[in-house]
Amino acid sequence: MEEINIGDYSLLGKSIPRIDAYEKVTGEAKYAADIELPGMLWCKILRSPLPHAKILNIDISRAKRLTGVKAVCTAKDFKGFRWGWMPITRDEPPLAEDKVRFYGEGVAAVAAIDEETAEEALELIKVDYEELPGVFDPEEALKEGAPVVHDYRPNNISWEFHMDFGDVEKGFKEADLVREDRFATGRVITGFLEPPAAIALWNSSGITIWAAKQSPYFVYRHLAQCFNLPLNKIRVIQPFVGGGFGGTKNDSVAGDFCSVLFSKMTGRPVKFVYKMEEVFLTCRRRHNAIIYNKMGMKKDGTITAMQSRLIADGGAYTAIGPLTMYLTGCISTLPYKLPNFKHDAYRVFTNNPVGAAMRGHGVTHTRFAAEIQMDMMAEELGLDPMEIRLKNAIEAPYETINKVTIFSCGLKDGLLKLKEHPLWKERKKENKDKETISGVGISGVAYLGGARQRGYQSCAAVLRLCEDGTVEYLTGATDAGQGSDTVLTQIVAEELGLSIDHVDIQRVDTAYTPCDAGSYGSRVTALAGEAAMKAAKDLKRQLAEYAAKEWNVSSEDIVFKNNKVYPKHMPDKAIPFRKLAQIACYSGVGAVIIGRGYSQYGIEPYDFEKGIGNAGTAYSFTSQLTRVEVDKETGFTKCTDMIIAHDCGKPLNPGLVESQNQGASVQGLGQAIYEEFVMDRGRTLNANLADYKMPTAVDAPNIEVIHILTDDPKVPYGAKEASEGAIVSSPPSVISAIHDATGIWFKELPVTPEKIALALREKKKE
Amino acid sequence: MVIFYRRLPKFEYIKPESQNMLFEILSDNKNCSVYAGGTDLIPKLKKRLIKPPDVLIDLKGLNELDYIKIEGGTLKIGALSTIYSVATSKIVIEKFNILSQAAKSIAAFQIQNRGTIVGNICNAVPSADSAPALLVLNAKLNIKKKDGSRKVNIDEFFIGPNKTVLDKDEIVTEVEISEVPSSFKGIYYKLSTRGKMDLATVGVAVLLGSDNGRFSDIRIGLGAVAPTPIRAKRAEELLKGEKINKELINNAARIASDESSPIDDHRASATYRKIMVETLVKRAICRLTEVG
Numbered sequence A: 001m002e003e004i005n006i007g008d009y010s011l012l013g014k015s016i017p018r019i020d021a022y023e024k025v026t027g028e029a030k031y032a033a034d035i036e037l038p039g040m041l042w043c044k045i046l047r048s049p050l051p052h053a054k055i056l057n058i059d060i061s062r063a064k065r066l067t068g069v070k071a072v073c074t075a076k077d078f079k080g081f082r083w084g085w086m087p088i089t090r091d092e093p094p095l096a097e098d099k100v101r102f103y104g105e106g107v108a109a110v111a112a113i114d115e116e117t118a119e120e121a122l123e124l125i126k127v128d129y130e131e132l133p134g135v136f137d138p139e140e141a142l143k144e145g146a147p148v149v150h151d152y153r154p155n156n157i158s159w160e161f162h163m164d165f166g167d168v169e170k171g172f173k174e175a176d177l178v179r180e181d182r183f184a185t186g187r188v189i190t191g192f193l194e195p196p197a198a199i200a201l202w203n204s205s206g207i208t209i210w211a212a213k214q215s216p217y218f219v220y221r222h223l224a225q226c227f228n229l230p231l232n233k234i235r236v237i238q239p240f241v242g243g244g245f246g247g248t249k250n251d252s253v254a255g256d257f258c259s260v261l262f263s264k265m266t267g268r269p270v271k272f273v274y275k276m277e278e279v280f281l282t283c284r285r286r287h288n289a290i291i292y293n294k295m296g297m298k299k300d301g302t303i304t305a306m307q308s309r310l311i312a313d314g315g316a317y318t319a320i321g322p323l324t325m326y327l328t329g330c331i332s333t334l335p336y337k338l339p340n341f342k343h344d345a346y347r348v349f350t351n352n353p354v355g356a357a358m359r360g361h362g363v364t365h366t367r368f369a370a371e372i373q374m375d376m377m378a379e380e381l382g383l384d385p386m387e388i389r390l391k392n393a394i395e396a397p398y399e400t401i402n403k404v405t406i407f408s409c410g411l412k413d414g415l416l417k418l419k420e421h422p423l424w425k426e427r428k429k430e431n432k433d434k435e436t437i438s439g440v441g442i443s444g445v446a447y448l449g450g451a452r453q454r455g456y457q458s459c460a461a462v463l464r465l466c467e468d469g470t471v472e473y474l475t476g477a478t479d480a481g482q483g484s485d486t487v488l489t490q491i492v493a494e495e496l497g498l499s500i501d502h503v504d505i506q507r508v509d510t511a512y513t514p515c516d517a518g519s520y521g522s523r524v525t526a527l528a529g530e531a532a533m534k535a536a537k538d539l540k541r542q543l544a545e546y547a548a549k550e551w552n553v554s555s556e557d558i559v560f561k562n563n564k565v566y567p568k569h570m571p572d573k574a575i576p577f578r579k580l581a582q583i584a585c586y587s588g589v590g591a592v593i594i595g596r597g598y599s600q601y602g603i604e605p606y607d608f609e610k611g612i613g614n615a616g617t618a619y620s621f622t623s624q625l626t627r628v629e630v631d632k633e634t635g636f637t638k639c640t641d642m643i644i645a646h647d648c649g650k651p652l653n654p655g656l657v658e659s660q661n662q663g664a665s666v667q668g669l670g671q672a673i674y675e676e677f678v679m680d681r682g683r684t685l686n687a688n689l690a691d692y693k694m695p696t697a698v699d700a701p702n703i704e705v706i707h708i709l710t711d712d713p714k715v716p717y718g719a720k721e722a723s724e725g726a727i728v729s730s731p732p733s734v735i736s737a738i739h740d741a742t743g744i745w746f747k748e749l750p751v752t753p754e755k756i757a758l759a760l761r762e763k764k765k766e
Numbered sequence B: 001m002v003i004f005y006r007r008l009p010k011f012e013y014i015k016p017e018s019q020n021m022l023f024e025i026l027s028d029n030k031n032c033s034v035y036a037g038g039t040d041l042i043p044k045l046k047k048r049l050i051k052p053p054d055v056l057i058d059l060k061g062l063n064e065l066d067y068i069k070i071e072g073g074t075l076k077i078g079a080l081s082t083i084y085s086v087a088t089s090k091i092v093i094e095k096f097n098i099l100s101q102a103a104k105s106i107a108a109f110q111i112q113n114r115g116t117i118v119g120n121i122c123n124a125v126p127s128a129d130s131a132p133a134l135l136v137l138n139a140k141l142n143i144k145k146k147d148g149s150r151k152v153n154i155d156e157f158f159i160g161p162n163k164t165v166l167d168k169d170e171i172v173t174e175v176e177i178s179e180v181p182s183s184f185k186g187i188y189y190k191l192s193t194r195g196k197m198d199l200a201t202v203g204v205a206v207l208l209g210s211d212n213g214r215f216s217d218i219r220i221g222l223g224a225v226a227p228t229p230i231r232a233k234r235a236e237e238l239l240k241g242e243k244i245n246k247e248l249i250n251n252a253a254r255i256a257s258d259e260s261s262p263i264d265d266h267r268a269s270a271t272y273r274k275i276m277v278e279t280l281v282k283r284a285i286c287r288l289t290e291v292g
């Protein structure tokens, strides 16, 4: 088993196999779509064939009469309920009310005894639309006279942020070179394997829903609001989850509300499972951001100022978009010293599907622009892209101009490792044949761990000691596939000196588990991990008191290790942990021993209006080398190698940290050169897995992850972040590699073979 | 209404155990669909892209149609031969290598083991990977119906996207390919964004026979750049009999590109596709002739 020495631990730093591996590999693991209940109905949603239209009338009478149909609903049945991230941005109804705002928006839904009948019934619903002119490009939407998507935002600006630190004009004056470029980051989606699905049941206990969610406490609150029930009547039960990556599974979908409503109407359990095309057409995507970036640099490579104007395609509703906008700016001051910074972000409504969070949230847009522009300027000034990064890289401790505080930073360390790597040192070697040219690119980025939104942010853990010395662990955190259940269990077992199989983690059930913000923003290990650690310490403290009594020593001197307990300096007196558990549980009246803990890190306020302060608890630093081979004529690009120097702080489970980096960097590769929704006036032309080109295993490069160890006091055991850094570092390093190969700077993602081939032909003509 | 993948529509399902029974049903004048691997047909039905048939006729009961054999130098591939079995057949690899290359380039193992070569042809999309290879191999299709049979050259088989010369009561029972001189060499280039599991943006097949530094025979097949897979006949004419040289190859590649008539779609622009025809035809001929 791979092991990295990160301190005096029995389990931490070891690549413990995933605790859910057996269930997943054997198929024992049940996902939402696997669950069936007696008498269950199927819910299907009728979706708009127009991107922007008034709904004049919906006639559901024929659908209702179809044999096997048990209920039909439209927006009216939700009585004006709308949801959204902030009270003032609650603009999204479960089904379209007076008008549809994007192609594929839900307009009505059916519950029937089986899928076929539900699908057939949809065909019988007659909707009269009056088509409205649509707007599909955020820059067009900002123009005077553009069609208005929401009346409450007559200028189509869904949200805006203005951050201004130092004096950018002064900074540009001090610079020897100032560049302005326009970048675009592309229309992509998360690509989880498991589509949204749930089965809902309404009865006298309230709502029970088994839902595929990566952050179940969002839908928990949404359902309470929608159906006007107290939270203790909302029970969200978390099955296994097949991937999340932000956005859709951190939110509710139309199917959630409709299936609950149908269960209320019919008294029967109601299930829905989205089709993959439905996901591609209607679920949350990453915003496509257009970034006008301006940077000032001195001859020696020192960055003097940066100014970004970002225009993001928000699509038809606000969702979590304001936070995206915030993150595009507040982290721009990392990971390079930046004395002057101005950021204007506009999230713009269009008649496209909704833009929201996705792995690398917000940061990936502006960091891509900044990294590429930095390289362009280095080239103009005759500077080495490695040296320019080393020169500007921050070192801990550090406070950015917008008061982001850094207590550990492994960026320079990582860059120096990459500088010595053969891939970098030998990059000028000959090309392998006359058709293929190769190139190596570099990037260096930061990402926040333990991210916070504006509201309730704490994580909690409860440990129940069983009389045989085993432990039940309740957490509100969800493992959407990233492996957090394993790491959290490792933490609890480590603290209690138990082997991993003595601790059993329970998946979220809001009736029993403590409330949690969710699995986003790389916050689970940092914050749920802190809660787990504290709960274990709390349990240990209680047990130590019983032990201390037995041996007549101070409770501080009790050691828990290797499933045993003993007084310090007297290991020969050791008794099994099980024995101590019995003593404790059977003492006196019979004690109930429960350990409790909650996270306290990162709760100081930050200024959400101005972009000041820490939106994260600690920050990871990732630098990456990428090698590509480009076919000079066809433009076909094969990424052959990625070397990722990743400072996650302390890797509590190195194998999981590596697999997160692998997954994130290949997802980033997809964004860089493969994936893109092709749109035609709000319609997605390639809403399927054949034509939306996610890279497959054969397209993935060799990936080497170099662990850069740092020690951050702000997070438990120094573990900062390990799933989002590499999706930020990947696109710029790929694009910089393509530039190294072709001599061309591409500023709009994805850089497809066609774009490369045509650009190379243009270049040849010149 | 926006339609996603749905449950299959209702139809009658029949799996004939003899060809007599099969042709009997086909001649019945009902609306029938022939079902081999189903990798094209089933998604189309689920997506409601085609009118649901009254009867779905599963060919998989006719085991006698699952073969790859050589008879007097002629290769015969039965209608139930899977893509994988063609890709990996020793005879095909040795004597008709270009077909193996084309079959290998289709999708990935799961689809290759389910889908058939004949299905690939009968589905008749411009990007069908086996088509350019079969075109340059001058394949013939044996077509049968209740009381008759005919043989159609593959270059006369396709008449438009998803359209072939097949009548409603006919099926293709076999692909037949005459012996290719052992000195002939062939290349199939498939251009796609991904390395695997992708459809061709452009497919180029070139089969070359050379003799004393001359093109004794040259055949160029193109996929995904016209309403049907096509032969670049004018380019072939330019080369045939001529001395092998770079300039001529360049010209032929340009002509092949002129012969193509691709469209702009979400997979690529027509401009790019045209350029790629030229690029890949040139590349294939250069590689086969070892001209620098």
Ligand SMILES: Cc1cc2nc3c(=O)[nH]c(=O)nc-3n(C[C@H](O)[C@H](O)[C@H](O)COP(=O)(O)OP(=O)(O)OC[C@H]3O[C@@H](n4cnc5c(N)ncnc54)[C@H](O)[C@@H]3O)c2cc1C
Pocket (backbone or CB within 6 Å): A690, B033, B034, B035, B036, B037, B038, B039, B040, B041, B042, B043, B079, B083, B105, B106, B107, B108, B111, B114, B115, B116, B117, B118, B119, B120, B121, B122, B123, B127, B128, B129, B130, B166, B170, B171, B172, B173, B197, B198, B199, B200
């Ligand atoms: C994920 C995926 C990836 C794919 N990738 C590729 C690819 O890379 N390249 C490519 O070329 N194709 C690809 N395809 C398409 C498909 O797999 C092939 O075209 C396959 O060869 C079809 O064969 P089948 O036996 O499955 O045909 P079926 O689906 O059974 O039939 C296809 C059509 O041919 C008709 N038909 C079948 N057999 C006969 C017969 N004997 N006589 C008359 N008509 C007949 C059917 O009625 C139907 O109209 C892909 C498909 C999928 C689902």
